[in-house]
Amino acid sequence: MKAQRQIIFHKHHFVQFYADQTKGVQEKIDYVFTVIRTVYKVPRKFLDHMEGTNGIYEIRIEYGSNIYRVFCCFDKGNLVVLFNGFQKKTQKTPKQELDMANRLKKEYFNTKK
Numbered sequence: 001m002k003a004q005r006q007i008i009f010h011k012h013h014f015v016q017f018y019a020d021q022t023k024g025v026q027e028k029i030d031y032v033f034t035v036i037r038t039v040y041k042v043p044r045k046f047l048d049h050m051e052g053t054n055g056i057y058e059i060r061i062e063y064g065s066n067i068y069r070v071f072c073c074f075d076k077g078n079l080v081v082l083f084n085g086f087q088k089k090t091q092k093t094p095k096q097e098l099d100m101a102n103r104l105k106k107e108y109f110n111t112k113k
Contacts, residue, residue, distance in 0.1 A: 003037050005078045010108040013100070014070060017085035021068075028063040029070075036080060050093070056101050058093075069093070071101035073108075081108055 009015055018026060032046050036059065050056045050071070059070040059082075070085040083104040086097050 004040055005037050005080050007033055007037060007080045007082060009082045010104055011083075013084040013104065014082040017070070025061070025063045025066070025068065028061055029068070032059060032061050050098070053098070053102070056098070056105060069097075071097065071104075073105050075108075075112075081105075083108075 018029060021029070035046050036042055045060060047057055047059055050058055055073050057072050057074070059072055061068040061070070067088040068085060069088050071083045072080050073083075075081050083101045084097060086094065
């Protein structure tokens with residue numbers, strides 16, 4: 001299957017989050033990433049724009065009864081840049097996680113200049 005998108009990491013936040021997860025959660029994350037890389041129109045249940053943000057998206061992972069989120073953005077349309085991940089414990093997205101994603105996005109584009 002031909003890749004539609006490439007996934008890269010900005011800094012260490014996502015890698016650390018991934019390393020802290022169980023094997024089952026890591027496998028589910030890998031599966032969702034495969035969908036994002038290869039499916040032309042990714043279903044919203046896996047990837048959705050965060051309302052009220054300037055280009056921040058959340059990758060949605062469910063494993064068992066747990067919900068995980070990874071914030072990301074697009075660069076050049078088909079490059080997905082991952083920022084931070086967290087386990088979601090309430091309906092509301094933690095403000096500090098969203099603030100971190102915004103800060104990392106700004107940092108990412110500033111280092112490209």
